[in-house]
Amino acid sequence: MRRWAPLVALLGLLGCQPDKAERERALQEDAVLTAGAAIDCTGQLSEASRLICADADLRAMDRQIAELWSRVETVTGRPNTLRRRHAEWLADREAGEREWETDDRRARTAEELREYQQAYFDELSEELRLAESLPATSPVASLSGGCIGTALNGCTVPSNGVVTGPEGQRLAWQIQRGSTDYAGVSEGLVLFAIDGDLLRPVGWSFEAAQFDAPILFSRPEGLFVAAKGFTAGTGSGNADILLRLDGQHWTEIEVESWKVALEDALPDDLGVWKGVDYAWPDMTAMSSLWRDSDANCCPTGGRVLIDLEVEGTALRLAGFDLERAAS
Numbered sequence: 388m389r390r391w392a393p394l395v396a397l398l399g400l401l402g403c404q405p406d407k408a409e410r411e412r413a414l415q416e417d418a419v420l421t422a423g424a425a426i427d428c429t430g431q432l433s434e435a436s437r438l439i440c441a442d443a444d445l446r447a448m449d450r451q452i453a454e455l456w457s458r459v460e461t462v463t464g465r466p467n468t469l470r471r472r473h474a475e476w477l478a479d480r481e482a483g484e485r486e487w488e489t490d491d492r493r494a495r496t497a498e499e500l501r502e503y504q505q506a507y508f509d510e511l512s513e514e515l516r517l518a519e520s521l522p523a524t525s526p527v528a529s530l531s532g533g534c535i536g537t538a539l540n541g542c543t544v545p546s547n548g549v550v551t552g553p554e555g556q557r558l559a560w561q562i563q564r565g566s567t568d569y570a571g572v573s574e575g576l577v578l579f580a581i582d583g584d585l586l587r588p589v590g591w592s593f594e595a596a597q598f599d600a601p602i603l604f605s606r607p608e609g610l611f612v613a614a615k616g617f618t619a620g621t622g623s624g625n626a627d628i629l630l631r632l633d634g635q636h637w638t639e640i641e642v643e644s645w646k647v648a649l650e651d652a653l654p655d656d657l658g659v660w661k662g663v664d665y666a667w668p669d670m671t672a673m674s675s676l677w678r679d680s681d682a683n684c685c686p687t688g689g690r691v692l693i694d695l696e697v698e699g700t701a702l703r704l705a706g707f708d709l710e711r712a713a714s
Contacts, residue, residue, distance in 0.1 A: 426440060448501070464518065467700045470641075522535065526584060527584050530561060538593055540565050542565035543565065556610060563576075576595070576601070609632055609633070611630065645695060649691075649704050660677045691709055
């Protein structure tokens with residue numbers, strides 16, 4: 388496929404609306420907050436920060452979110468994904484409420500900020516609950532028994548197994564199906580390192596409606612494990628997970644943010660409205676393309692073939708081929 392990385396970067400800059408530029412600025416300036424710090428009300432304040440600092444309840448909740456985030460970051464099975472989401476949440480809080488009819492932003496009211504912060508507090512609380520529901524170690528024999536841990540209500544195990552790498556590396560896995568009070572019916576995938584007679588969780592997600600069995604594959608960058616996942620609803624969004632073996636440690640790779648670069652680089656009249664279809668060993672993906680006038684069910688814009696690469700702890704857009712359908 389054609390390598391369009393420089394063009395992608397340029398298009399991203401040229402097509403960047405003030406809203407997107409503001410969000411990227413906030414992502415950079417709020418990077419320190421991903422370590423858990425609450426708003427410093429003695430410093431230079433944005434409009435949202437001034438409102439939070441002037442309201443005792445909002446300020447208390449901001450501190451609670453910062454403290455809770457610090458706990459979640461250290462125990463989650465997807466630390467790099469959640470760091471990106473946390474930075475995006477902070478940027479969105481600064482950017483204000485979106486007016487969907489005009490795509491403009493306006494400052495949130497105190498009540499809107501309360502609801503906004505409470506929703507995120509609940510989301511982080513659920514992430515912490517899921518992490519704490521998994522035991523630090525379990526007997527290898529428990530893999531073929533019931534669900535390991537207590538993440539899901541009414542939990543069953545539709546499948547489990549062990550994947551083996553080219554040099555004998557092994558990872559155990561268990562797909563769990565059930566429900567949570569927070570998200571309803573869902574499916575989870577837990578990956579385990581095998582330490583003698585014990586299983587140790589190294590990565591997990593409970594965001595899918597369905598997970599496929601994971602695969603191990605080697606690339607010049609190292610050994611990876613990936614699993615396809617799909618969310619519920621007509622959007623059929625991605626819930627895929629990807630990890631890389633770094634020495635003896637499995638590092639989670641964030642696989643969401645590259646889609647922003649693709650959105651910015653595609654022609655204005657075409658878009659990707661649903662989850663993409665990853666071909667993980669090849670680090671490629673494919674998606675149909677929707678025109679603005681299309682129904683959700685029926686894309687007519689052609690398709691896009693996507694090249695991806697791992698940079699640090701995130702998946703990046705390396706290039707793409709656009710196959711536009713005839714008008």
